[in-house]
Amino acid sequence: MKYSLVLVALLSALSLSAEQSASNTIGTNNEIAVNEMQKKGVSSDKTCQCNDVQNVTDKSEPVLKKNNTMLISVVGQGVAPMNTASPAQAYALAKRAAVADAYRLIAEKVKGVRIDGQDLIKNMMVKRSTVRTSVSAMVRNANVVETTFKEGLCEVEMEIVISHAQFK
């Protein structure tokens, strides 16, 4: 019994000393790293910035994982044409345009955008600069969450739930 108690005490003392040595080595490693940075002319402030950058990269956009779903929310905008028969017609047309814009935004978020750029330079001067973007997709099961109409501008908030299985 006595021997077993002594053995337990010895083991706990050993584990404590091992933990202390590990923390000391981490601390010395950090000190070595900071010293090396200072030798290279990098201040400690810059090392903090590096840590911040690392934190920003950790907070990346959500990714659709296997067996998961993701909610995508967009706000589309539409304007009524000038020559409408009534305010009601203006509202209906603006809403339809806003829905189309929201569908386009969903397609852009899910499928991505094809971009094509062209610059024409003549006699060392830019004559024409053109950027073209295009999206083509099939969108179904999108829901209108909220519609607002203020000063001729209609805004439609739309949501769509996409699942990983849809992209197999």
Place this chain on the structure above:
Amino acid sequence: MRSRNGNSYFSRTVQVTLLLLYSFALQADEYLISYRYLVKDTILYNETLQISKAMQKCSGYPHKYLILETRDDKNLKEIINQNNQEFIEYLHKLGLNVVHNSKTSNYQYSETTILTLKTSCFKVDFNDNSVKISALK
């Protein structure tokens, strides 16, 4: 044993009956619908909804339906005109093809978005006070 004439009479009767049943069912049931609109610089143009009766029987099974209220009306175009908003929301739910193109030339931006429902077959059941429209998949 039956004679040849007797057999042909029987088979013709069956054929005619089937043809009549088939044609009556076709008249009552299936419609072809297409929908398209264009949005240029956030303004809507050329919204078109085409509805016509199917001349041939459609394949597929009904999967999503919409029920519209009517007053014993059998004309689908009029029913849809009366419930235009509801029907177009239903078409959006079914899914539309989105084609978007934008152009920025010398810092001036213009864009065009076209939403299309390609011609699709719908099964339509006329009841006394309602119509059930189902998309065939």
